[in-house]
Amino acid sequence: MPPIQKPQGTDDILPVQMPQWNWVLKNHARVAQAHGYRPIQTPVFEDTAMFERGIGAGTDVVDKEMYSFEMHDEKGGSTRLTLRPEGTPATLRAVLSNHLDQDRHPVRVHYAGPMFRHDKPQKGRRRQFNQVGIETIGERAPSLDSEVIEIGWRFFQSLGMSGVSLQLNTLGSLDDRTTYRAALIAYFTPMAESLCEDCRRRLEINPLRLLDCKTDAEAVAGAPQLTDSLSPESTDYFAEVQRRLTDAEIPFTLNPRLVRGLDYYAHTAFEFWHTSLQGAQNALGGGGRYDGLAEVLGFPATPGVGYAIGVERCLLVLEDSDALPGGQPDAEVVVSSIGVAAVAAAADVARRLRGTGHRVVLDDSERRLDKKIRNADRIGATIMVIIGDDEVRDGVAQVRNLEKRQQERVPLGKIEDALAEANAFHNDGRIDL
């Protein structure tokens, strides 16, 4: 029988990779919290209707990429559920249904977690991937749009990442987009026959999505621009966002073709690109304002703005960066018993040492001492505490410094002091999860 394989487009994050992952997640949490954002977690699956209504029919995410399933309950009813393809609608739902917007104006939250899209797997495009993100819910002001963008920018800086380019656009208000929609229909309809199948369908249900098309790039290049359909209010709003970004010394490129792959955006839309990421996967992250989303989900109108950044893509960009933390030892100390009579004493010493907040592996196997020493080296330990029959009888242990290759006899009651003297504990007593 062939061994079970992991599903296509998913990744195991192995122990040697975890310090780098944790470092990215911690940096994001630190930067977000420095701006007053609080952590939030929502379920990994949600009502399918939330995504259908929120993200929109005609988007690739809803039409092709959702992991949806139906669950039947005991009463004969059923629920359509979907593994979340992204975090924004659920975060908005969680904030509004828990009334967090009643005592914070606006509500500032940040999150991290796995998302699921049934995409064609390749480098930087996974079926299960991880995002870090923030959402600012309950107020509409250009200063909040620029705050959100600045946090993303500072996050990349905290990773020591250079070469990020901020692409900025406005999608205008709903009215602006209705005008623009008509302009797009007028432009694309005469050439409908020559468009790809997806675009012919998009022209019917969601003409703005045509601008996402890579197949009909030439036709898209000549299409009217949204900027021509913007109201004076929308133009002023966007100008203020740009002014604030300039004040914060955050460089940006105006990109009138940036439409984003999700339908809920209005006004500011942006992406962070990196040159080392290829083609359609060049976005490290993206976001924007979604003032109409709450109503679409059945809540009172509530403005919001946020972004999400792909953790895998950040790590791809950082692959060879010196900034990434190296591996940590599994444990600083290995306590080894030699012979059955020493097992209980070794376990007791290991427990006492862990009680002082440090990482200790107990090796009470029947392997030979030289093998135990080799194993302790692999673990990355600097100290071995060896207890055999003779040591149990004399109430002592051999404390072996694996770096200096020195060994001394220490009374069992004094092991903690001996280890502190040997400076065995390189960390400050905290265990990094």
Ligand code: HAM
């Ligand atoms: P998004 O542009 O769909 O936006 O995704 C944000 C980021 O998630 C992408 O730029 C990319 O780094 C990562 N990502 C997306 N799909 C994949 C994939 N299949 N494999 C690997 N990484 C991927 C959103 O998700 C919005 N919720 C952002 C937002 C927050 N807008 C407002 N608030």
